[in-house]
Amino acid sequence: MYRRRVQSTLSDAVASWYSVRDFQQGFSCLRSRSRRERTLAQQFPSRGPVAALNRKRRLDGSQTLEGRIVKATAIRSSIWTFAIAICALPLLADGPQTSTIDGTITDAQGDALPGVTVTLTGPQNTRTEITDANGDYRFALLQSGNYTVTADLEGLGSVERAVVLELGKREDVDLTLGATAEEITVTSEAALVTKYDTGAVTALGEEALEHIPQATRNYWSNMKLMAGVVSYRQEFDQGPGVNGGIAQENVVFIDGVDISHNRRGGEMSFYMPSTVITENRMESAGFSAEYGRGVSGVMNTTIKTGTNEFHGDFLYIGQNPAWRAENWLGVPRPDSMINSYESGLGGPLFRNKAWFYGSLSEMNDNALDLTREGDLVDVNREAKPLVGKVNTQPNDRHQLALTWIDSPSGRLNPPGTAADVYSITRNSWNNRIQTLTWSFALTGSAFLEVKAANRELTTARIGSPPAPILPDALPDDPDGNDFRYRDLADGLRYNAPVQRLGAGGNDFPRDQANASLTFFRGKHEFKAGIDVQDVTFATITSIGTEYRGRGYSRSLPGGYATPVNKRVFDCPVPCNTAFTSGIGAAYIQDRITVGDHLTVSLGLRQDTQDINNNLDQEVMDYQKVAPRLSAVYDLNADGRMLVKASAGRYYDYIGLGVVFTEFTAGANGENAYTQYGWNPETGLYDVFQRRVEPRDPLASSVEPYYKDEISVGFDWQFSNNWVFKSRVTSWEMENMFHSTLQFDEQGAVVRDLRNWPQNRRQYEGILLQLNRAFRNDWSLQMNYARDWNEGNNESRNDNDDHLEGFGGIEVSTGILNPTSGPNWFGPISYQRDYLVNVIGMKVWRFGRHDLMTSLSAHLADGEPWGLQPATQVRHPVSGQTITTTTLRETRGTNRLDDFFTLNVNATYQFPIRGGVQGIIGGEVANVTNEQALVLINTRNGRPHTSLSTYQLTREFRLKVGVRF
Structure with missing residues (x-):
């Protein structure tokens, strides 16, 4: 009953993307190219986010947007795709697809x-x-x-x-x-090493992706099996760290389309089954000048294509909460089947000329949890991805490819820091890709590739039913309002949506076009490219008021045993803003073959980015040039023993989240507020403390931070089937920026954004791989990673408490500058002393009958953490205070549990008729039912009381299907 109530009732501030048109209209208005239209929409939010635009259009004699937004958005996407394709033709880019x-x-x-x-x-x-x-x-x-x-x-x-x-x-x-x-x-047989891969490369092919089980069947779950990949909180596979970096520092592609998060960078949000993927490929150390906008890793996923033979499959996935092992919370496991499926069909449209592939699936990750009141909630992430791809090659000189992916998904969020039923929210994600690629042979030695793409991500944060307001309650008591209460002692939220920006939503369109020209001449392979992108972040927020204190209780005056303050945020609810960025890149590279042994690559990449705020004011504009150098030496000139080395500089992308927080012109629902202290005499928060105004968006700016890296490796194919790879990497991260609250000369609190010379991260790591190719019906892949990964900043957005309130005195201890000092430098959360993966597959054949057996094992030591409680620092003269956090012990002093998971699969294939085969089998995730602690509340050092605090329990899945 609780689940139905949460899913069917929306916050007053926002409506679901799928069912209420104002939410769609708000984003359509915010993404408009007209500055005047945006401004009008923001002036009249209380009448609906699109009301002002409708009034303007009525004055012009045109129709309103009501009832037409979905169609208009689809038309806009089609126009963009066509227009970019035409405009891109003269260009000479990231991620070649042929x-x-x-x-x-x-x-x-x-x-x-x-x-x-x-x-x-x-x-x-x-x-x-x-x-x-x-x-x-x-x-x-x-x-x-x-x-x-x-x-x-x-x-x-x-x-x-x-x-x-x-x-x-x-x-x-x-x-x-x-x-x-x-x-x-x-x-x-095919060679297993190549002199043209200068970086550290790991790939999972079609067989592994189809048959290797993981915690979920989503394609990104396999990423943690790649060498040197660290999953944040061990099982949060959406945000993997690569090569010592954090998730937001990756660049993520599907079929060459940049799907990196507009707000922060990196991360993966698409939901698709691994069975639609040909390859997951990750490049870490030493990637070439073709790639940029990230400093850690390049992840590229390739969708299957059609062939000259019709082929297809349908796979039913049966899950059941009762088929999970008992968990530490004792969450009930009702006996209720969850029916999912994965299907695909491919073949020729015109034999030898054109081919197609399509897939339709329904996915579910079978997850339940408990609220802190003990109510059972369904936190499944449900998805219905649709994939389509068409390739055509009318002759040897031309090739066209069209890919379309639509992947809507949603779930009720696990309780986490949501401490009561009123703070739990539901999220929905609507992911979409449309891309067209044209490859053309100009001559026998010159080749042009042009791509145009539109990537859409729309998210909704849907609140629970609002907290009831009792008529006799004081307005600042929990029973007297439906605003959020934030307990500073443990970070838990109560009484209103838990998310930082409240109920609302975001829209992240990314229109992109790129082209590359490859030219062979003698011993040289020249490559040049240009990439252009138009990126937007539109958001609807609804915080309103937030109450802060320690020791929350609904029955206490002011909601806390120790009330602290309340913040009344500017901007009517809902509050609408939008921000845009133009991104460009150009690179040139020459790969030179010197004799029979040496291959050298010289590259130069220029990245540019300009960013505009909600009033179209340019707030950032930079151009950065990064050199790349690599060399491969073939010891015996036979392609089997290769020594590799690389050196280069890599600049990170500046996400639009920092623009929302730091460069909004006027109020955005979070950056402007009045703070009031607690008054025990009146039982209200009515003692004025300070007024926080938005910072001047044109007063300062920041530069992108960068990484300088060197690496050395050795690849050795010591038999036809076996290869050994190794890589040693060292880098330093420089020029990192983040925002803090500081005291000005008068002791007033101001927001301060800058590139901090004190911030640093440094990394040294080693990767070892021993792989046997899938030949003679079996394969084995093993990899090991060890790193030394330390720093004093690993912010996943622009906020970090390091150096905050400098010159202030900690109220509770009298310590000067508690947010600096030696405690802040230490192992970051992505550091691992060891990381081991094993992947094995074996096919047993009995005439026309096959039995595929496979397993994957993942072992890592626990995530480092240090106690970081909330605290207050006070200016010694003005008495103004800043609420922040401090490290009571050295960063990374403690570690969570070591993490181990073993997953197995057995699938029996048998003939039915002709080329049709039947499939029956099962897979077990976390066979040994490990229950490692993977999440800790660093404020108090205690585990959260959510099921996601510990490793997912053992799960059995049934697989039944057909293939032809």
């Missing part, structure tokens, strides 16, 4: 052979080239997948080699023909 196979054909004496017929057989068609006078050949504009290269010359026989081609990569396939007229066919 790959290249090239090489040289020689005879047994090593002499080049011109006139050799080279045939490339792939999943979509067959292509043929003739070697030139130097014995060279090249196949470009290729999709990722499995290929076979065959060289044939009359009198010298033929030779072939398998090639596994990864997204946007180049593979060098040199072949040697025999010395006799007798036909000789030699088959060799």
Whole structure:
């Protein structure tokens, strides 16, 4: 009953994205290109976020937006996609989506052979080239997948080699023909290392993604199995840390489309099953000049494509709360089936010319929790992703690809810091991608790739039923209002939506276009590119008033045993603002082959970004140039033992969250408030303490921070099936910025945003990988990571308490400057002394019957943490106070539990009729039912009383389906 009540009742401040048009209209208005329209909308929020725009349009004689927003938004997206595609044609970018196979054909004496017929057989068609006078050949504009290269010359026989081609990569396939007229066919397996991968690369292929079980079936759950990837809070796979960085410092792509979070950067919010993915690929240390806007890792996910053969599958996933093991809270596990499915269909539209792939799924992560009052709540994340992809190659010179993904999802948030039924919220996410890629062979040695894309993310924060207001209660008591109470002792929230900005929502459109030109000349591979993006962050907030104190109780005067203050925020509820950013990048790179052993890459990248606030005032504008250098030395000139080294500078993206917080012109619902202290005589918060005004948006700015990195590695393919990889990396993060509250010369409290020279992070780490390719029906992947990752700042937004209230005295202890000092430098939360992953697969064949068995194991030591309670610092002259936090012990002094999970899968495939196979099997997540503590309240050092505080319990899932 509680679940139905929460899901069907909305906060007065906001309505669901899916059902109430004002929410959609508000975002449509805020994202308008007209500054006047935005201003009008913000002047009349109490009449609906789109009312002012409607009045303006009536005066112009045009129709209102009511009833037409969804259609208008769809039309806008289509126009944007078409317009960007046209505008991008002259450009020369991030993330190439087609790959290249090239090489040289020689005879047994090593002499080049011109006139050799080279045939490339792939999943979509067959292509043929003739070697030139130097014995060279090249196949470009290729999709990722499995290929076979065959060289044939009359009198010298033929030779072939398998090639596994990864997204946007180049593979060098040199072949040697025999010395006799007798036909000789030699088959060799695909190489497992390449001199063209200069960085530290980890990839999970289609077999692993389909059969390796994880805590959920969402595609990002597999990311934690990659070398050096740290999941924040161990199982929060949406925000992985890579190469010592934090989640917001990654760059995330799907089919080459940048889906990084507009507000903070990094993070993954799409919900899709792993069964629609061809490859998850992660590049960490040493990635080339093609990539930027992130300092830690580049993650690219490739959607499946159609082939010349029709193929499809339907997989039913059966889950049940009763099939989970008992949890530490004793949450009831009702016997109730959860029916989900994953389906896919692909094949030719026109054989050898055009292909399609489509997928429709319904997903559920089977999660229940308890409120602090003991009520059972359903916190499943439910999703219905729809995926479509069309590829066409009318001839060898042209290729077009169109991808469309729609992934709506939603859930009731786990209680966490929501301490009562009135603070729990429901979130919904509507994720969408539309992208068009055109690849064109200008000549036999020059290739152009152009991409236009629209990425949408709309989120809603839907409040619980508002707290009841009793007529006889004082207005500042919990029974007298429906505003939020925040307990400074433990950070818990009561009486109103828990989220920082209250009920409301966000809109994050990201329109983008890029193009790259690759040109081969002699021993040089030149590449140049440009990338442009138009990014928006529109938001609706509804805080209103927030009460602060220690020891919350609904029955106490003012709501606390120790009332502190209340903040009355400016801006009517709901409060609407929008911010935009233009992002650009250009790079040039030359990869040079020097003799038979050495390959050197020289790159230079320029990143630009301009940011406008809610009144279209430009508040930030920068241009940064970053050099990249890498080298690969082939010890034996046979491509099997490679020494790699890289050095470079990497600039991070400035998310629009900092613009909302620091550069809003006027009130945005959070940045302007009046603070009142508690008056025990009146039982009210009516003692004026201070007035906080929005900072002047044009008074100061910040620069993006950057990382300087060096790394050295060694890759060794010591047999046809086995490869060993290693990487040692060292970097330092510089110029980090964050905002604090400070005292000015008169002792008044002011907000201060700057690049702090005192902030620093430093990292040294080692990665080891030992992998066996999936051949002869089995594979094994193992990786180990160890790092030394320390710093005094790891802010996930622009706020951090380090150095806050400088010059102030801690009220409770009399300590000067409690927010600085040696305690602040230590292991950050993403640091791990050890990180081990094992992935294994084995197919057992019995005639036409197959049994696929697989497992994954993940072991890591616990997350570091230090006690960081709330405190107050007071100016010694004015007496003004700042509420902040301080580290009572060195950062990272303590650790949470070590984390281990073992997941297993068994799937039996049997013939039904013709090419149709039946599927039946099951998978078990967390076989040993480990219950590691993964979340701690650093304010008081105690675990939260939410199920997500501990590792997810063991779960069994049933799988039944068909495949053809």
